[in-house]
Amino acid sequence: MIPVAFDYQRAGSVEEALSLLAEHGDDAKLMAGGHSLLPMMKLRLAVPGVIVDVGRLSDLSYIRESNGHVAIGALTTHRQLETSEVLRAECPVLADVAHVVGDPQVRHRGTLGGSLAHSDPASDLPAAVLALGGTLVARGPNGTREISAGDFFTGYFESALAPDEMLTEIRVPKTPGAGYNYQKFNRRAQDWAIVGAIAVVGEGISGVSLVNMGSTPLRATAVEEALASGASAADAAAVAAEGTDAPADLNASPAYREHLARVLTRRALEAAGVS
Amino acid sequence: MTVVLGRTRGERGDSVEITVTVNGSTYTRDVEPRRLLVHFIREDLGLTGTNIGCDTSSCGACTVLMNGESVKSCTMLAVQVNGEELTTIEGLAPGPDELHPMQRAFQEQHGLQCGYCTPGMVMASVSLLAENPKPTEAEVREGLEGNLCRCTGYHNIVKSVLAASGQNVDS
Ligand SMILES: Cc1cc2nc3c(=O)[nH]c(=O)nc-3n(C[C@H](O)[C@H](O)[C@H](O)COP(=O)(O)OP(=O)(O)OC[C@H]3O[C@@H](n4cnc5c(N)ncnc54)[C@H](O)[C@@H]3O)c2cc1C
Ligand code: FES
Numbered sequence: 001m002i003p004v005a006f007d008y009q010r011a012g013s014v015e016e017a018l019s020l021l022a023e024h025g026d027d028a029k030l031m032a033g034g035h036s037l038l039p040m041m042k043l044r045l046a047v048p049g050v051i052v053d054v055g056r057l058s059d060l061s062y063i064r065e066s067n068g069h070v071a072i073g074a075l076t077t078h079r080q081l082e083t084s085e086v087l088r089a090e091c092p093v094l095a096d097v098a099h100v101v102g103d104p105q106v107r108h109r110g111t112l113g114g115s116l117a118h119s120d121p122a123s124d125l126p127a128a129v130l131a132l133g134g135t136l137v138a139r140g141p142n143g144t145r146e147i148s149a150g151d152f153f154t155g156y157f158e159s160a161l162a163p164d165e166m167l168t169e170i171r172v173p174k175t176p177g178a179g180y181n182y183q184k185f186n187r188r189a190q191d192w193a194i195v196g197a198i199a200v201v202g203e204g205i206s207g208v209s210l211v212n213m214g215s216t217p218l219r220a221t222a223v224e225e226a227l228a229s230g231a232s233a234a235d236a237a238a239v240a241a242e243g244t245d246a247p248a249d250l251n252a253s254p255a256y257r258e259h260l261a262r263v264l265t266r267r268a269l270e271a272a273g274v275s
Numbered sequence: 276m277t278v279v280l281g282r283t284r285g286e287r288g289d290s291v292e293i294t295v296t297v298n299g300s301t302y303t304r305d306v307e308p309r310r311l312l313v314h315f316i317r318e319d320l321g322l323t324g325t326n327i328g329c330d331t332s333s334c335g336a337c338t339v340l341m342n343g344e345s346v347k348s349c350t351m352l353a354v355q356v357n358g359e360e361l362t363t364i365e366g367l368a369p370g371p372d373e374l375h376p377m378q379r380a381f382q383e384q385h386g387l388q389c390g391y392c393t394p395g396m397v398m399a400s401v402s403l404l405a406e407n408p409k410p411t412e413a414e415v416r417e418g419l420e421g422n423l424c425r426c427t428g429y430h431n432i433v434k435s436v437l438a439a440s441g442q443n444v445d446s
């Protein structure tokens with residue numbers, strides 16, 4: 001499978017990437033790792049006229065502590081996330097979630113910014129950043145703005161990013177001492193989750209999110225409210241499917257996904273230390 | 276979703292010059308931006324040891340090393356490796372009559388049958404040991420989750436990788 005012909009520009013800086021986006025408008029697409037975009041271009045579901053390659057912007061590849069949170073450059077690969085000592089110490093759930101994305105080859109190429117911008121409700125990392133209540137930093141022609149993860153995912157493969165904006169940084173809170181767990185349910189090793197449930201529970205944080213239970217990654221607000229009013233893991237998990245809109249596909253019916261959401265949420269909560 | 280079959284060269288896609296080091300030799304070539312890395316390796320450079328299995332980033336047959344890390348060359352563009360260093364299966368052995376330790380381990384442990392997946396398996400395994408020199412059996416199985424084999428049932432592949440890491444596989 002071969003993509004439709006396109007023009008190629010390698011950006012040497014964020015400024016250059018932004019000016020190429022401004023110049024070519026809707027016809028241009030950023031490419032980071034290319035591990036979501038290129039498969040879609042090969043299937044000709046995506047037919048950008050101009051590819052702006054930002055894959056070599058190594059100054060956007062970092063993980064560092066900063067003012068009470070962890071700041072991660074948008075071009076940081078899944079492999080860098082899963083092996084990061086800063087994340088292991090300060091926000092280990094993100095390293096754990098990165099570790100189960102695809103397979104090693106995918107993790108060597110795929111980036112956090114690309115995964116978030118792609119906004120696939122079946123992806124793992126968007127739901128993790130959502131459960132953590134992270135913040136996304138975008139740069140565009142009018143400067144920099146911060147978008148909370150809760151406002152970022154607007155629809156099926158759609159985000160709050162404008163076509164002329166680029167994600168530069170993702171900020172997640174430090175979660176010292178918090179319990180955490182990701183339950184990813186799939187049939188084959190490298191696959192996307194049929195359903196997934198992420199829990200991060202501790203002092204100052206009580207985030208639960210669901211993968212592949214609607215058109216965006218979802219915050220399990222009913223579960224979080226139940227936990228806040230003192231419910232047990234089992235009782236809180238019983239409401240996990242509330243407010244979801246599970247898709248039907250070859251792998252699972254909506255009813256089966258709802259069942260999985262409840263079971264996986266209970267397991268994630270228990271593994272995160274909620275009794 | 277619209278499927279556009281049209282747009283061809285001339286309207287878009289002027290060739291780009293790239294320089295890549297592959298197995299220690301440097302090549303400069305003009306490539307169409309849409310040229311997949313695996314086609315560049317097999318057709319432009321004539322290195323046909325790298326196979327195409329699924330062409331959808333699932334099977335790992337096309338795995339090569341970029342700067343020492345395993346990548347699926349069916350899911351990269353040739354232009355993305357401009358300036359980078361690649362190793363393909365042809366570049367592993369230290370000399371024409373010698374095998375790389377991973378290749379020798381696959382031979383000795385019967386880690387292949389038809390051999391179609393083998394170049395990709397070997398490259399993924401070399402990358403795996405570079406990151407984790409003494410993996411457990413479970414870590415080998417997990418580390419090769421991006422590579423499919425239709426023949427061996429994986430058992431002897433796992434043994435090959437453990438043997439190549441210097442661990443005893445008879446026990
Ligand atoms: C075989 C395979 C298995 C996979 N399995 C999983 C899985 O189990 N779980 C999972 O979550 N994912 C999975 N993925 C997807 C993988 O995680 C992708 O790498 C990731 O979703 C996209 O990151 P990327 O850097 O490759 O983005 P790209 O493909 O380069 O880009 C994706 C989209 O984001 C945009 N974009 C990229 N970077 C930026 C930026 N900085 N700012 C604004 N827009 C940007 C692009 O324009 C494009 O629209 C899999 C992929 C493959 C090929
Ligand atoms: S041919 Fe590349 S993964 Fe199958």
Ligand code: FES
Binds near residue numbers: 425
């Ligand atoms: S040996 Fe035949 S596919 Fe693996």
